[in-house]
Amino acid sequence: MDNSIKLCHGNGGSQTEELIRNIFYKHFNNEILLQGLDSAILEIGQGRLAFTTDTFVVKPIFFPGGNIGKLAICGTINDLVAVGAKPLYISCGMIIEEGFDLDILERIVISMKETADLAGVSIVTGDTKVVEKGAVDQVFINTSGIGRVLKDFSIKEIFPGDKIIVTGSIAEHGTTIAINQYNLNIKGDFQSDCAPLTEILDYLKDYSEDIKFMRDPTRGGVATVLNEISKHSGLGVNLYEKNIPIRPEITAINELLGLEPLYIASEGRMILVVREAKAIEIVEGLQRFSNCKNANIMGEFIEDKNHHVIAINTFGGKRIITPLEGEMVPRIC
Structure with a gap:
């Protein structure tokens, strides 16, 4: 790390993690903070x-x-x-x-x-x-x-076979901000997904023993969150592209801008890691909420000593999804 702050240090990706680790964790060091x-x-x-x-x-x-x-x-x-x-x-x-x-x-x-x-x-x-x-x-x-x-909510050890749920369609917020920042004259239903997720908490408390971890995919998007969880768990992730809820319009705009939707922020979504036995039941319950109609199981944890996040397309093709590097859309939140 050189001696000047760059925009990429605020993108929520690997440069942000480096800044936090080398400056803030170094000097504010305590066991509560280091849980991350x-x-x-x-x-x-x-x-x-x-x-x-x-x-x-x-x-x-x-x-x-x-x-x-x-x-x-x-x-x-x-x-x-x-x-x-x-x-x-x-x-x-x-x-x-x-x-x-x-x-x-x-x-x-x-x-x-x-x-x-x-x-x-x-x-x-x-x-x-x-x-x-x-x-x-x-x-x-x-x-x-x-x-x-709430009682019984805690971070739990993640095992191979545990499922990854996302509560709704991804990349809506960051794409909307990008359209405005680039002054694109595009017609369509592009709106931030920004919303409070308190309404799902009462539902999820009944599954507190089955939920291993939760995080909202804001800066750095789905890809960065999954890489963080994969690193801390020591496992790999299979991410099934056909199961990732994303509107075609969002995909198209990101392709136009040369952006990867998996790195684009959502501000009204949550990623959950849950026990396989309850994953379908949890998703079906989430889909009853207006903000979670597109909730889906988009991946699972696997044995992988290199803890890679691997996106698998409908033809079986695979690509490694790394943490966000460099700049995407600045000032999204």
């Missing part, structure tokens, strides 16, 4: 709390299906859900550029309130800073969240 989960799990008395934080710099700040405020609330809520925690409270920190329109700021704040109410979460504290024009791009938002980890 979406939310820290804190033992408080007889219970467990989950605590997470995230900062949002998405460009543009308004996009089809959402805006920076809705995205901030959804992202924080979903990081709590990923560790089996019921979200309870959120903080809101705003860094606002001098000259920013107050009416636009109010629209963002209203959106945050509406999304929090939908998820049954309260925004209970915050901070506001205003900086000189040009010091930030309009507005950046930091949110932190606290939730209560």
Whole structure:
């Protein structure tokens, strides 16, 4: 790693992991942080709390299906859900550029309130800073969240044969942001999938013994998440392309832009690793939710000492899917 930060250090891929490991883990070193989960799990008395934080710099700040405020609330809520925690409270920190329109700021704040109410979460504290024009791009938002980890949810050892579920069609958010950033004049139903996933948590709690791991595929997309899980489990992954829910329009736009949808962010989806015996039952239950109609089993873990993630097409062709390298779409969240 050289001595300057590049955009690729924020893409959620291998360069982000390198930065975190060589700087933040090195100096903030403690056993809670080094678990590398979406939310820290804190033992408080007889219970467990989950605590997470995230900062949002998405460009543009308004996009089809959402805006920076809705995205901030959804992202924080979903990081709590990923560790089996019921979200309870959120903080809101705003860094606002001098000259920013107050009416636009109010629209963002209203959106945050509406999304929090939908998820049954309260925004209970915050901070506001205003900086000189040009010091930030309009507005950046930091949110932190606290939730209560539901009984029996925990990270469990993954074995060959365990199945990989995705709760809905992938790459919707990142593709929508890319269309806007590249100013593409394309007609079609392109909207961010940004949504809070609290509604599925009550359903999934009945399967807490069968769920090994959960993570939302935001920066770095499905490919990077699966590579992270594969590395930590010491196993490989077979990813069946025909089973990956993705709309043809999304595939077409990514081909036009020279992007790989497996690396493109989703902001309202969750990846679950589950016991094989319950995988079909869990998917069928998820499909009853409006946001999870396309939920599917898209892969499985296999014995592989090199812990490769291998995408297999309908003809049996195979390709290795590595963690994200270099830049994709900047400022997606």
